[in-house]
Amino acid sequence: MLKVEHLTKVYEGGTIALEDVSFEVPAGEFLAVIGLSGSGKSTLLRCINRLIEPTEGRILWNGADITSASQDEMRRIRRKIGMVFQHFNLVHRSKVITNVLQGSLGYVNPALSIINKFPKEQLERALSQLGRVGLTDQAYKRADTLSGGQQQRVGVARAMMQNPEMVLADEPVASLDPVLAHSIMQYLELINKEDNVTVLCSLHFLDLVHRYADNTIALKDGHLVFEGPPSEIDDAKFKDIYGEEAERVG
Amino acid sequence: MVALAIIAGVVVYAYGFSATNVDISQIKAETRLAQLTRVVRALARPDLVTYERTDTNTDAPIYMPCPPGGFTPPKVDQYSRHITIEPACVNPGDPITVHGENFSPNARVTLYMVPPSGDLNLILGQQFVADETGSFTETLDTRERASEEQQTIRAITREPIGSIFHPATIDTFDSQGNAITVKSPRISEAAKVTWVKIIQTVFIALLATTLGVFIAIPMSFFASRNLMKDIKIPLIKLALQIIAFPVGMVLGALAAGEAHRLSLNLTSNLALTWLGVLVLPALMLVAIRWALPAVEDEEPSPGVRLARAMVLVIAAVAGVVVLFLVGNLLMRFGVWLAPKLGSFFFLGDFSTTIGDILIAVITFVTALMAAAVLANLAGRFAVWLRAHASDSVVRPISLPLSAVAGAGMMLLLGQLISWLYKIQDPVKIIWVPGAIGALLGLGLAARVYKKEAVNVGLTVYYAARTLFNGIRSIEPLVMVIVFAVWVGLGAFAGALALSLHTVAALAKLYSEQVESILTGPLEAVQATGATRLQTIVYAVIPQIVPPYISFTLYRWDINVRMSTIIGFAGGGGIGAILQQNIRLLDYRAASVNMLAIAVVVASMDYLSSRVRERIV
Numbered sequence: 001m002l003k004v005e006h007l008t009k010v011y012e013g014g015t016i017a018l019e020d021v022s023f024e025v026p027a028g029e030f031l032a033v034i035g036l037s038g039s040g041k042s043t044l045l046r047c048i049n050r051l052i053e054p055t056e057g058r059i060l061w062n063g064a065d066i067t068s069a070s071q072d073e074m075r076r077i078r079r080k081i082g083m084v085f086q087h088f089n090l091v092h093r094s095k096v097i098t099n100v101l102q103g104s105l106g107y108v109n110p111a112l113s114i115i116n117k118f119p120k121e122q123l124e125r126a127l128s129q130l131g132r133v134g135l136t137d138q139a140y141k142r143a144d145t146l147s148g149g150q151q152q153r154v155g156v157a158r159a160m161m162q163n164p165e166m167v168l169a170d171e172p173v174a175s176l177d178p179v180l181a182h183s184i185m186q187y188l189e190l191i192n193k194e195d196n197v198t199v200l201c202s203l204h205f206l207d208l209v210h211r212y213a214d215n216t217i218a219l220k221d222g223h224l225v226f227e228g229p230p231s232e233i234d235d236a237k238f239k240d241i242y243g244e245e246a247e248r249v250g
Numbered sequence: 251m252v253a254l255a256i257i258a259g260v261v262v263y264a265y266g267f268s269a270t271n272v273d274i275s276q277i278k279a280e281t282r283l284a285q286l287t288r289v290v291r292a293l294a295r296p297d298l299v300t301y302e303r304t305d306t307n308t309d310a311p312i313y314m315p316c317p318p319g320g321f322t323p324p325k326v327d328q329y330s331r332h333i334t335i336e337p338a339c340v341n342p343g344d345p346i347t348v349h350g351e352n353f354s355p356n357a358r359v360t361l362y363m364v365p366p367s368g369d370l371n372l373i374l375g376q377q378f379v380a381d382e383t384g385s386f387t388e389t390l391d392t393r394e395r396a397s398e399e400q401q402t403i404r405a406i407t408r409e410p411i412g413s414i415f416h417p418a419t420i421d422t423f424d425s426q427g428n429a430i431t432v433k434s435p436r437i438s439e440a441a442k443v444t445w446v447k448i449i450q451t452v453f454i455a456l457l458a459t460t461l462g463v464f465i466a467i468p469m470s471f472f473a474s475r476n477l478m479k480d481i482k483i484p485l486i487k488l489a490l491q492i493i494a495f496p497v498g499m500v501l502g503a504l505a506a507g508e509a510h511r512l513s514l515n516l517t518s519n520l521a522l523t524w525l526g527v528l529v530l531p532a533l534m535l536v537a538i539r540w541a542l543p544a545v546e547d548e549e550p551s552p553g554v555r556l557a558r559a560m561v562l563v564i565a566a567v568a569g570v571v572v573l574f575l576v577g578n579l580l581m582r583f584g585v586w587l588a589p590k591l592g593s594f595f596f597l598g599d600f601s602t603t604i605g606d607i608l609i610a611v612i613t614f615v616t617a618l619m620a621a622a623v624l625a626n627l628a629g630r631f632a633v634w635l636r637a638h639a640s641d642s643v644v645r646p647i648s649l650p651l652s653a654v655a656g657a658g659m660m661l662l663l664g665q666l667i668s669w670l671y672k673i674q675d676p677v678k679i680i681w682v683p684g685a686i687g688a689l690l691g692l693g694l695a696a697r698v699y700k701k702e703a704v705n706v707g708l709t710v711y712y713a714a715r716t717l718f719n720g721i722r723s724i725e726p727l728v729m730v731i732v733f734a735v736w737v738g739l740g741a742f743a744g745a746l747a748l749s750l751h752t753v754a755a756l757a758k759l760y761s762e763q764v765e766s767i768l769t770g771p772l773e774a775v776q777a778t779g780a781t782r783l784q785t786i787v788y789a790v791i792p793q794i795v796p797p798y799i800s801f802t803l804y805r806w807d808i809n810v811r812m813s814t815i816i817g818f819a820g821g822g823g824i825g826a827i828l829q830q831n832i833r834l835l836d837y838r839a840a841s842v843n844m845l846a847i848a849v850v851v852a853s854m855d856y857l858s859s860r861v862r863e864r865i866v
Contacts, residue, residue: 051773070633079779089774093792102788106779109542114787155774162778 001027002048002166002198007057009043009222017043019222021057025200025215027165030192032213032230033202036242039219041202045168048200049081050074061166079106082159082197084188086171088151092144096135096154099143100126103161129157133187149180156187167191169201173208181205185212206233291382292837296845298441301410302420302434308332308350308405309364313339314396331384333405343394350405353384357407363392366399371406380407410434440839443827448846450741451823452854455813457745459806462752467798469753470760471786473714477764481707485695486644487632488704489651493658494628495621502620506570506613513574520582526575530568537565566619573612580605649695656691657684714757721754726812727819734820744821748809756805763797764790799865803858810854814847 002025009018018040025031033041046052048059050066059066066077082103090099104122105113112118118126130136133153138146143154152172159167169188173181189212191197203209209216210230218226218233218241226233226241239246276282308331313321316339326332331352340346348361357380362371375390395401412418412434424430471477483491516522541558550558580601588598636644664683673679698704730747737743767790775789817825824843831840 046773049777051777070637072633075779075781077779078777081777083774083777085770085774087770089770091771091775091789091792093795094788098788102775102780103778105775105781105784105788110781110784111542113784116787158774158778168777 001025001062002200003058003060004044004048005058005060007044007047007059008055009040009047009052010055016222018047018054018219021219021222021224023217023224023227025198027062027198028192028196030189030199030201030212030214032209032216033200033219034204034206034209034216034241035202035219035225040222041219042170043222044219045083045170045200045202048168049078049083075106079162080165082162082164082167084152084155084159084167084169084172086174088148088155088175090143090151090154090158092142094143095140096130096143096146097123097126097139099154100129100139100157100161103129103158106162126157126161129160130154132160133157149176149183152176152180152184153187156184160191164197166198166200169199171202171204174204181208188212206230206238209233288382289837293841293844295838296841297438297836297838298842299414299435300438301412302418302422302432303354303408303410305406306409308353308407309402310335310348311338311400312346312363312392312403314342314392314401315339316341317398331409333403335403340392342396343392345389345391346403347387347389348403348405350380350386351384353380353386353405353407354409355382355384356380357384357409359386359388360406361388361390362404362406363395364402364404365395366397366401368402371404374403438842440831440836440842444824444839444842444846447824447827447843448850451813451817451825452810452850454741454745454748454816454821454823455806455809455854458748458752458813459802459809461745461749462756462805462809463802465749465753466756466760469714469718469757470764472710473718473757473761474764475708475711476767476769477786477790478707478711479705481705481710482703483629483706484632484636484648485652485698485704486636486648487629488706489648489655489691489695490628490632491625492655493651494624496658496662498621498624499617501624502617503613505567505620506616509567509570509616510574510613513571513578516571516575517578523575523579527572527579530572530575534565534568534572537561541565570612570616574609577605577608577612580608645699649692652691652695653688654691656687656689656694658687660684660687660690718754718757721750722758724751726751726816727821730816730819730821739820739822741822744813744816744823747821748812748816752805752809755808756801759801759805760794760798763794763801767793796865800862803862807855807858810851814851 004024005022007018007021008016010016021040021044033044035041043052047054048061048066050069054067057067061077064073064077066074069077090096091102098116101118101122104118104126108118108122127136127139130139133156135146135150135153135157138150143151146154152175155172167188172188173184176184185201185208188199188201192199201213203213213230216226216228216230216233217224220241226237233241310326310333311321311323312335321339323335323338326334329352331350333348333350336347336349350359353359358377359380360377361374363374364371372393372395374392375388378386378388380386411420414435417436418434419431420434421429421431513526516526541561582605584598584600584602584605586598587601588595591598635647660683661680664679667673667683668679694704726744726747729750730743733743733746734740737746771793772785772789775785780788813821813823813825815825815828817823817827818829820826824847828840828843828847831837831843
């Protein structure tokens with residue numbers, strides 16, 4: 001269970017990215033985060049695993065307070081939270097398999113991993129995760145030789161490598177075509193339903209929200225303006241969230 | 251506006267001409283031009299081969315007196331060595347003008363008259379010297395020996411034997427009077443020395459670049475703002491670590507001393523030494539495997555942690571002993587091997603030197619590592635303290651600790667001042683620095699009282715940047731003077747000076763690359779729970795490898811150029827020989843040096859551009 005309480009993030013210079021955001025996510029839920037670009041979706045997701053430090057507020061996860069955790073504790077917390085990014089964020093010059101193995105960095109002994117020695121079971125797990133996303137034959141190629149859709153699948157495999165209890169997906173399909181978008185979302189749906197992984201996924205297109213999400217929250221200018229199932233987003237709520245000139249696309 | 255700029259420009263350049271003593275009359279002065287011609291001509295004739303010389307005859311026919319119908323001498327080949335006589339026939343005793351060409355430059359020429367019998371050389375006039383092109387024109391009187399047959403005017407000079415395509419072999423005597431056989435032409439002394447020295451020069455560049463790269467790579471991370479800016483340490487942790495560091499160094503040095511004593515017991519016996527080198531690492535491996543498990547699912551208990559720590563300490567001491575033993579073995583191996591290898595003796599010497607370096611360096615490195623470990627432990631203690639004690643306890647403690655840490659650092663500075671300026675007064679080297687340090691520590695503690703985290707990362711960043719900028723602004727040519735005093739004049743000093751400058755220059759270039767990496771992969775690796783070091787290895791390093799290689803090659807090119815001239819200031823290599831030749835006015839030998847430099851630099855440039863194509 002993820003509890004976000006009065007989360008506020010103000011950047012140096014005064015920009016208010018998030019203001020007093022509070023919500024709860026029960027374990028195993030697929031939560032969609034929607035809103036205009038710049039409304040705070042990325043900031044919110046990054047505050048949850050503290051890639052960005054919140055200015056105020058608390059984030060509790062399974063009872064543990066993420067916001068005041070120490071460095072060592074953050075390591076143990078972060079390794080249970082997988083993250084998928086809009087621009088894939090693979091290390092281009094490294095091989096695909098190395099990118100997937102990065103998912104186990106939170107678990108393996110730091111000294112041995114420095115010299116690139118991973119335990120055999122981790123290697124086998126990495127290959128099986130690649131198999132799950134259908135990329136076993138690309139395992140030893142350089143990551144930047146893959147197409148966009150393939151790279152995002154590697155990103156998903158890397159996140160799954162962590163055996164996460166929660167996955168944060170920051171606009172994972174924004175750079176992909178509709179077919180690829182659905183296939184990536186289906187992987188997220190698979191791990192959500194089969195492995196009971198909580199998924200927080202920020203999305204732009206409402207058809208994906210309707211199809212995959214159990215619940216939705218909407219941000220506007222850093223404030224939480226809507227919380228509820230996707231079916232409740234009628235035209236009025238849509239204009240609330242996206243503004244008067246917005247039109248539905250698809 | 252423009253007019254003002256032009257006037258300002260004129261004034262500036264006018265002053266510049268005056269300040270740099272621009273003097274056109276010097277450029278046109280006759281004596282200067284003559285000297286210039288001499289030097290340039292010498293430079294155009296590099297002293298690559300030496301010829302043996304022997305007395306050689308150059309003949310031309312003459313009739314004394316003129317035969318009826320006059321005498322037209324046969325045509326001579328203008329390009330080979332010859333003399334022509336004007337007029338071609340005279341009355342005995344009359345003067346003739348002898349014109350010679352293609353002799354050796356500045357050759358000593360003696361002219362003779364040879365009667366028809368050919369068995370006498372009658373000297374004419376005095377010995378004289380041909381000009382730089384090997385030409386001469388002499389007017390002198392003939393002897394009063396008439397004949398109806400053809401007589402000969404002969405020029406005798408020392409001319410070189412043999413040619414490049416048809417070398418000759420000569421028996422002669424060396425400087426001590428021993429009989430030796432030499433080839434003519436043969437490679438000159440200047441060429442031989444140049445060859446040896448240019449090889450040395452290339453290796454100066456190689457060693458300097460290698461050493462520089464190794465040190466610059468870790469240093470560059472300290473000079474990268476994006477890596478350093480987030481490193482914030484709570485004050486109490488910082489203070490405890492600063493206090494623990496010198497304590498650790500002392501303990502480490504003591505431990506290394508003990509290990510050395512232990513190893514000396516073993517090294518007296520070769521068999522025991524080998525035993526130690528083989529058995530100890532095996533034991534260490536077992537110990538480390540046990541102490542560092544591959545995957546940690548649960549947090550280990552304090553008892554297990556303590557046991558692991560002790561095992562690691564013992565393994566570390568064993569490791570130091572092994573290193574001493576290895577150093578000893580390397581030295582023994584080198585000493586045994588060198589005489590057996592003939593011209594590859596340097597492999598044996600290399601082994602000995604490496605062993606020597608290893609032994610000398612072990613104590614220092616062990617002290618550093620012990621300091622790092624102790625500082626790490628102190629840091630963990632501080633973290634534990636902050637987690638288990640309330641703020642009202644932790645904050646007041648951090649004040650005196652900070653004062654002690656500050657005083658400690660300033661005391662080290664005091665020691666340095668005492669050594670540099672030979673001050674023994676305890677007030678100046680202990681009390682005053684200590685007091686200043688304590689005050690600074692308290693000041694820092696007061697400033698971060700509320701937030702408690704000191705931005706150590708940025709401080710280290712600024713310190714590193716300033717240090718490298720400082721070192722970079724001193725040319726290696728100047729630095730080599732200091733190194734020459736330390737390790738002696740020669741190539742070693744040159745290599746050390748170059749590597750110091752290389753470290754500073756490369757650290758800056760490398761760190762600029764680190765600062766421009768994509769942050770996305772960095773975020774992604776951090777999000778998996780990786781430690782800072784893991785993040786650097788998996789997200790930063792793969793992104794910076796191609797520019798690092800590129801800059802390394804760039805620096806290699808620069809070092810090759812610098813190593814050719816570092817000899818001018820005492821750094822060995824071909825620069826030393828070039829400077830010597832110029833001082834001795836031996837421009838022909840200098841020309842050989844310059845030729846070698848040009849060839850080496852050009853070929854190294856070409857090589858590195860090929861490597862760059864393949865790798866980057």
